[in-house]
Amino acid sequence: MLSRLSPLAQRTISPRLLSNAQRTLVNISYPSPKIAVLELDRPPVNSLSLEMSAKIVESIKEIESNPEVQAMVLKSSNPKIFSAGLDITEMNRPTVARLEDFWRNIQTLFLTLYSTRLSTIASIDGHSPAGGCLLAMSCDYRIMSATPSYKIGLNETKLGIAAPYWLKDLFVTTIGYREAEVGLALGKLYSPKEALEIKLVDELVDSPVIDVALKRADEWASIPEKGRVASKVMLRGAMIQDLEEKREMDVGWFRDFIMEEGVQKGIEGYLKNLSKK
Numbered sequence: 044m045l046s047r048l049s050p051l052a053q054r055t056i057s058p059r060l061l062s063n064a065q066r067t068l069v070n071i072s073y074p075s076p077k078i079a080v081l082e083l084d085r086p087p088v089n090s091l092s093l094e095m096s097a098k099i100v101e102s103i104k105e106i107e108s109n110p111e112v113q114a115m116v117l118k119s120s121n122p123k124i125f126s127a128g129l130d131i132t133e134m135n136r137p138t139v140a141r142l143e144d145f146w147r148n149i150q151t152l153f154l155t156l157y158s159t160r161l162s163t164i165a166s167i168d169g170h171s172p173a174g175g176c177l178l179a180m181s182c183d184y185r186i187m188s189a190t191p192s193y194k195i196g197l198n199e200t201k202l203g204i205a206a207p208y209w210l211k212d213l214f215v216t217t218i219g220y221r222e223a224e225v226g227l228a229l230g231k232l233y234s235p236k237e238a239l240e241i242k243l244v245d246e247l248v249d250s251p252v253i254d255v256a257l258k259r260a261d262e263w264a265s266i267p268e269k270g271r272v273a274s275k276v277m278l279r280g281a282m283i284q285d286l287e288e289k290r291e292m293d294v295g296w297f298r299d300f301i302m303e304e305g306v307q308k309g310i311e312g313y314l315k316n317l318s319k320k
């Protein structure tokens with residue numbers, strides 16, 4: 044534990060040497076009274092473990108609890124990865140109890156981010172596959188770096204798994220039925236230019252993404268809260284209510300799907316290839 048180190052060591056230790064157990068996983072800052080910045084900080088790739096999802100939810104609630112704050116920018120501390128999505132190791136030979144708990148936390152993360160009263164701006168300065176794309180799509184507005192090598196999309200089928208029904212719904216709502224049908228089947232990862240064309244992101248920028256994200260956050264924060272939140276509820280309420288009603292059924296689908304031997308073999312193989320790269 045970091046707290047067991049001497050005060051001098053605590054002051055001088057490089058943040059790069061901190062293990063994830065010692066990290067806060069996310070950082071919150073307030074560039075102005077109405078704006079919060081929530082920075083994902085789980086090296087190496089900001090993957091969403093059970094603890095990471097719980098921490099993001101706790102942080103959103105902390106930010107929401109200040110009535111002055113109107114907008115939140117979601118960004119990454121990693122200069123080339125927004126989030127690599129779900130922590131695949133959570134799905135690799137898990138215990139049933141941990142797997143179910145993990146999924147409940149992922150559902151809560153989606154429900155919390157998608158339904159927050161805050162205006163949410165995703166500042167996507169790097170790769171954003173699968174669960175990373177889920178985080179981005181759950182925000183109200185998405186700005187991505189124009190760097191051509193970055194990728195965003197839902198690549199689940201490439202791992203031998205399927206996106207859950209509510210993530211499929213979110214994808215369809217964001218980019219339309221036909222594009223979602225092709226994108227999901229092929230596990231397609233889009234370049235920033237392609238993502239803009241299909242409206243998976245709203246804006247591409249060459250300058251630091253965070254600068255533009257903060258400007259947009261200012262604009263969204265200037266809209267009176269009552270009407271803005273009422274329109275958000277009108278547009279997002281049905282999907283939120285639907286998942287609220289089916290949460291335990293969805294946990295069951297996820298558990299049964301992931302625990303299948305064939306799926307386990309696929310996940311194992313995918314993880315091996317990732318570490319071999």
Ligand SMILES: CC/C=C\C/C=C\C/C=C\CC/C=C/CC(=O)SCCNC(=O)CCNC(=O)[C@H](O)C(C)(C)COP(=O)(O)OP(=O)(O)OC[C@H]1O[C@@H](n2cnc3c(N)ncnc32)[C@H](O)[C@@H]1OP(=O)(O)O
Nearest residue numbers: 090127128129130131173174204206207296297300317318
């Ligand atoms: C009919 C249906 C019925 C029911 C369905 C019900 C439910 C649905 C079921 C399942 C749904 C599950 C949903 C899943 C959504 C997801 O998010 S799955 C995760 C998908 N993510 C990815 O595929 C991304 C993989 N990562 C990458 O492509 C690259 O890492 C990335 C481009 C992000 C960065 O590249 P680079 O900078 O080169 O880094 P490395 O690749 O070298 O990675 C560094 C180390 O990090 C490890 N790592 C990478 N990604 C993950 C991850 N997502 N989880 C865990 N670990 C990851 C990587 O192995 C390296 O580790 P090492 O240093 O080698 O130890």
